[in-house]
Amino acid sequence: xxxxxxEIERKFLIAELxxxxxxxxxxxxxxxxLSIGRNKSHVRLRRAGRACALTYKRGPARAREEREIHxxxxxxxxxxxxxxxxxA
Numbered sequence: 001x002x003x004x005x006x007e008i009e010r011k012f013l014i015a016e017l018x019x020x021x022x023x024x025x026x027x028x029x030x031x032x033x034l035s036i037g038r039n040k041s042h043v044r045l046r047r048a049g050r051a052c053a054l055t056y057k058r059g060p061a062r063a064r065e066e067r068e069i070h071x072x073x074x075x076x077x078x079x080x081x082x083x084x085x086x087x088a
Contacts, residue, residue, distance in 0.1 A: 005068075031044055040060075041056070041059075055068045
């Protein structure tokens with residue numbers, strides 16, 4: 001069994017955006033939540049550029065288990081979590 005990955009949630013409030021922000025590398029991210037369980041677990045599908053990821057998270061909001069699957073990888077070697085059928 002692969003080790004768990006823990007996400008530590010941090011949020012910051014800034015007064016204003018830094019000057020010249022648009023000249024730094026960036027990409028658009030599109031995401032949606034496919035399922036939110038009663039125990040606050042959820043499944044998210046995210047696309048950043050041409051890469052897609054399916055993420056399963058569970059546990060308290062500040063520090064929780066996170067498993068990510070890259071369906072576009074063409075190989076299970078990049079998977080860090082359970083197969084998609086286990087998330088249903």
